[in-house]
Amino acid sequence: MLTRKQYAEMRDRTLQFLQKAGIVLTPEEQEAVEVADFGLENLEVEGLQLITYVNTDRYCAKELVLFPRQTCPEHLHPDVNGEEGKQETFRCRYGTVYLYVEGPASPEIQSVIPEGKEACYTVRHEFVLKPGEQYTIPPHTKHWFQASEEGTIVSEFSSTNRDEYDIFTDPAIKRIPVIGE
Amino acid sequence: MLTRKQYAEMRDRTLQFLQKAGIVLTPEEQEAVEVADFGLENLEVEGLQLITYVNTDRYCAKELVLFPRQTCPEHLHPDVNGEEGKQETFRCRYGTVYLYVEGPASPEIQSVIPEGKEACYTVRHEFVLKPGEQYTIPPHTKHWFQASEEGTIVSEFSSTNRDEYDIFTDPAIKRIPVIGE
Numbered sequence A, B: 001m002l003t004r005k006q007y008a009e010m011r012d013r014t015l016q017f018l019q020k021a022g023i024v025l026t027p028e029e030q031e032a033v034e035v036a037d038f039g040l041e042n043l044e045v046e047g048l049q050l051i052t053y054v055n056t057d058r059y060c061a062k063e064l065v066l067f068p069r070q071t072c073p074e075h076l077h078p079d080v081n082g083e084e085g086k087q088e089t090f091r092c093r094y095g096t097v098y099l100y101v102e103g104p105a106s107p108e109i110q111s112v113i114p115e116g117k118e119a120c121y122t123v124r125h126e127f128v129l130k131p132g133e134q135y136t137i138p139p140h141t142k143h144w145f146q147a148s149e150e151g152t153i154v155s156e157f158s159s160t161n162r163d164e165y166d167i168f169t170d171p172a173i174k175r176i177p178v179i180g181e
């Protein structure tokens, strides 16, 4: 469980990071920064910060912030109620992001797999995205990503977001964050 | 018709403007900047510059660049082949954009209507968007927008883009740009 203090610290770091990249949020968006630890209580290693700009029944846009070597755990987006699973385009805005999807394993990868979690990061087909570079992940495709040593900001453009249906490889993961006192 | 020289000049101005705002494009995207004069041959007054990041059968994301007082003419997005018309979210990234949609006319508007074109700008319900502020335009809704004196950059998140079906109020408009020698 994230404490309120942890949440506030990570939110402030997120806002500073966005500011450095020239990305402006409204005061309401600043209050609504989401900090996801996936219930793993190891936020600096497995976690991410995000701002959802818009999520309609047709499309969604977000900004994702990952601090140095922070990792978004492996997951996929299934069909939901007969609707095709979420399709996502990741566009790097700042820093470098290492992205992994299904496909032939890259001979060597640039990410550091979180300690003891090898079994939860099964896809190893690597894309390295620098500012301006992007990649579109088809529905039902396992993927995970990690920031380089400098951290990263990634714009996510996608079909409608239904995070609550995401399927994570790590059985310990709970997607909906819980903030305590 | 835009001359190649006009096109190259506007593309270079666009790239400089994006750079000032910290928005990075790949070399391929830099080559593919679109300059739209809508066939009106008055680009500095009625026109816009844009980069399409992604356009799938589910969603679309673009960056729109407007120079000082440049105006995107009034139009709407109709249903296409039984599919609901395009829904668009405009998020201001830089400068100020004055956006007009259907609704009660604002008592005073901040835009300057292009000379002699009053009849082609019929909706006058004004929103003023500064960096971080956004507005979502429902399908089938007439809208137009103009940059402030400093110009503007606007991120557009939307359902699938089918520009060729847009309906413009000005009967003189041709959407598909023609570049000459």
Ligand SMILES: [Zn+2]
Residues within 6 Å of the ligand: A075, A076, A077, A088, A143
């Ligand atoms: Zn995903």
Ligand SMILES: [Zn+2]
Residues within 6 Å of the ligand: B075, B076, B077, B088, B143
């Ligand atoms: Zn439009």
